[in-house]
Amino acid sequence: MHRSDNRGSWEFQPEDTLIEKTGKFPSSLAQANLNGQKKAGSAVDVPSLAYRNEDIMSESWRQHRKHVFVLSEAGKPIYSRYGNEEALASTMGVMMALVSFVQAGGNMIRSIFSDEHTVVFLQKGPLVFVSVSATRQSEQQLRSELLHVYHQIVSMLTQASINRIFERRKNFDLRRLLFGSEKVLDGLLDVMDSDPSFMLSAVQCLPLPSSSRDTLSHILQKAVTPNLVFSFLIANNRLVSVVQEKTVLEDARLKPSDLHLLFNLIRASSAFQAGEIWTPICLPLFNHDCYFYAYVAYLDPPECTVCLVLLSTDKEAFYALAECKRKIEEAFASQNALQWVTNTPLYYVGDIGVANLKHFLYKPSKVLDHHRQLPQFTCPEMEVAYRSQEERIHLLDLYRNMHNRIHSTSRPLKLIYHSAGKETLLAWVTSKFEMFACFTPLITKKSAISELTKLLRWIKKEEERLFICQLPKYSSAPQPGRSSTDRGRSDRPDTSDTGLLSLL
Known part of the structure; x- marks a missing residue:
């Protein structure tokens, strides 16, 4: 398909078609070669089966902080973050029944809330994505994560191929094309838990x-x-x-x-x-x-x-x-x-010279002349208190909560000062930047703002080192x-x- 209308002058390779007659399915990620000669299939990694074979009736399976499921409109399981998809077939069937029941009434199910869990649904064409979360993330944040999962699948198959496959065979088992890709989706969900890039869209x-x-x-x-x-x-x-x-x-x-x-x-x-x-x-x-x-x-x-x-x-x-x-x-x-x-x-908060500062995220509104081309952010390396995976996730959970509150569609805010027990957080959004900072627990709001002013001076001084300023x-x-x-x-x-x- 030649796309010169809004994609410049290049020629794009169209998505591959499903070969019905032979029963073969073309790899939409075809012909990956090692050194231009050796087929990449000879360098296959053996995926970890630790979570793939987890017993869905066990207490440990129920205690995961967040489950993600992917299924087709026909209710066929495609992916589960924990546990075997086949064992979860009946569970996913119930999920699809909920989706269909609400659709029959002319509506679309978006979320279910309970005391301990938030269940979020996202339907993209013939695929249905479900997140069951025990975290404090908002419905919007969980839906954004599901959208990333969808985009990761599209990156491997293309949206047109997915739609065409299910138009021809609504009960098609997409796992046949995604076989071996589970750890790509696992890795994406893992990194979204501890990397602020996704939250900041930068x-x-x-x-x-x-x-x-x-x-x-x-x-x-x-x-x-x-x-x-x-x-x-x-x-x-x-x-x-x-x-x-x-x-x-x-x-x-x-x-x-x-x-x-x-x-x-x-x-x-x-x-x-x-x-x-x-x-x-x-x-x-x-x-x-x-x-x-x-x-x-x-x-x-x-x-x-x-x-x-x-x-x-x-x-x-x-x-x-x-x-x-x-x-x-x-x-x-x-x-x-x-x-x-x-x-x-790399740099640490100790290199900045700001008292009581433990960590921060900073996203400028304008770095490049046409900043929208590449939104960027910077943050220091984690100090000792946040070196473990659990502590990193804990800190990012605090940031997510502040991000949700300050960007609330019903009541957006400019400044939030929040004491969280082991740390004090301050979120600050202006026309020039977006800042989330973590301080020691006893700092006052006045002192925190004063220290952030020093931090902003340091970032301005280091801007050309921290960001790509030209494309x-x-x-x-x-x-x-x-x-x-x-x-x-x-x-x-x-x-x-x-x-x-x-x-x-």
Whole structure:
């Protein structure tokens, strides 16, 4: 499908069609290769079965703080965060019965509240998502998490493929196409519990001197090939640099959610560390019906902390992008640039010099000239009190509560001071920034605001180090003679290959 109306001048590969006659299902994440030759299926990780086989009748299963279920409109189980989907078939059948009963009355079920749990429903086309939460998260926050789960599934299959499959076979078992992807969804739900990126709808950048970041971006700008659309440099799940084709229009800008899904996909499998990976991926908020083709390679094996991701619209561009990677490595080596990334120091609250401060989240309203293209945030590394997973989740739960209150649709606020026993929190939203700060428990409101003023001065001073302040662009002409509108069999992936899901 050629999309020149609002997607620049590139040609998108259309979603693959379901092959009814043979009974085979084309992998919509087809042809992921290691080193351009070896099939990624040879580097399969063995997924953890700890939660997959959990007894749904056990007390431990009931005590999980949050359950997430995915099912089809026909009531067929697709995914469960805990427990085996087959064992939960009757439970999911009850969920679908509730959805259908309310729909029969001309309404749509959105949520159910009890003393201890909040049940939130989200229906997207033929798929139904349900969250059963014992946390203090709001209905809106839980629905946002379900939407991320939906987008992660779309990133692997495309929305058009999902809709077409269920139009033809309403009782289709989608697990046949998603087999092996459970840990991608598990990883997404895990990271949403402890990473504020999702709550803030923003990307965290690696702190780096602006001169170093500019040099890295310039190197990425020079290593281009036709149909290359985005180039990313990532370190420890933080964005280091991004450059884009200059014909990317404002209404087709990259969203933070797409980057979160991309980061999670890479983080979910160690197979990405085995060599050069070539795989289709859909970015749902950019275009939910078509694929980019992602070239993924780590630049610092065996540590595998610095990752290069190149997104192209040409499914045959693997070797061209491998050549781009070679040029980038040569330029990095000539300037010892990789060391700038691997050796850059992260920062802690102790480096800031603000009394009583334990942690903070800061999201500016304007960093880039066109800030909407890349919303960003910064926060210090966790101190000793918040090093464990439980403590990190506890702190983020407090932030979520403040975020929900300050962004309330019925009663939005500008400033909240809240004492939470072990810590005191202050949320502050202005036209220029959004701030959530955690202090020691006995600080007064006046002192907290005074300390935040000092913090804002420090952030302003360090702004160019903490954020990407420019989005470099390059020009890349499409490859002549190639068209993704050709729906012939030659453009389809090998239906016998399990595609990117074989990495998982």
